[in-house]
Amino acid sequence: MGFFFPRITCVLLALSLAACGSLPRGAALEAEVLRGANNPEADFAVYPVTKAFLPTAAKWPLTGEEHRHWINSSAGSIAQVIQPGDTLDVFIWDSGENSLLTAPDQRVATLSGMRVSEGGSIFVPYIGKIRVSGRTPDSARQLVQRQLEAIVPSAQVQLQMSEGRVNSIDLVGGVAIPGNVKLPDQNFTVLAAISAAGGVRDTLNNPQVKIVRGGNIYGTSISRLYDDPSLNTRLQGGDKVIVEADERYFLSLGATGLENQFPFNRDSVSALDALSTIGGLNDLRADPKGLLILREYPASAVQTDGGGPGKQRVIFTLDLTKSDGLFSARNFAINSGDVLLATESPVASAQTIFRLIGSTAGLVAILN
Incomplete structure (x- = not known):
């Protein structure tokens, strides 16, 4: 009996620790993060990502990046044209x-x-x-x-x-030989200019191309220019062409394979792409039913009629144990600045409790 009561005491102690939420964990439980979501005064909204929800989410505005238009290609003369400064x-x-x-x-x-x-x-x-x-x-x-x-x-x-300055363009960074490039004719395109400057540097992540023309800035990715000839726009004298790495990123936290900031490696990154990039979920800790994507919208995007998110702060939930959740994750676009939070599995907490019980019981046995 003298040995039994200390063991009971150890069990009660371990359970007390669990009840107080003081167990060592690397992530929150899904229930903890979503607690109070049904309260009308909650400052965030929760949306399960399903096939039925995808068309609605696709209409909501992008966050974390500035949308830029591009200029479609047009035919020009193959001859030079004299300009002031030539x-x-x-x-x-x-x-x-x-x-x-x-x-x-x-x-x-x-x-x-x-x-x-x-x-x-x-x-x-x-x-x-x-x-x-x-x-x-x-x-x-x-x-x-x-x-x-x-x-x-x-x-x-x-x-x-x-050619003078008005009959030339400037290539600013991101290429092998940046500098001033003369326009050989009026049909000189952005890809021709990049080629003349030695091409895009290999070290750039998902290179982005910007054209500064007058007071306007136009932008697209180099991969889109490669894939769609209609986007290989004709340059005008005085244009500034900037090639730079994609500045968009997302974060991963919690029970993921890697916790870090990750740049976008392509124009469009889905939730499943992002999950693969971060090394998936931690097999021993993560709750596959509780992958959360945290996003903050501007106040102007908030709408109560479904045309926009109901709150500025939004949590999207993904259940990766269901086929609908997996397919929907493949078609749900990640926005720049999103946070992927892999919540802790309740089973992992229970395993921690049992390990504490076993460790404590072993210690008591030694003492006795």
């Missing part, structure tokens, strides 16, 4: 004996380094200002020659062009 070299050939443009022992007059003015014109002796902006180099050559023929009938004109 530099022209004009060569005027004249075989006349008493030429106004050349010395007696010369046959060509060279007008080099003529910068196209802000107004789009250049100055040619004996003619004056000639507007060349918006013309191709050949069209500008013909215009200069026509103007000269009235003064020097035998003159023939050659013209060469060097």
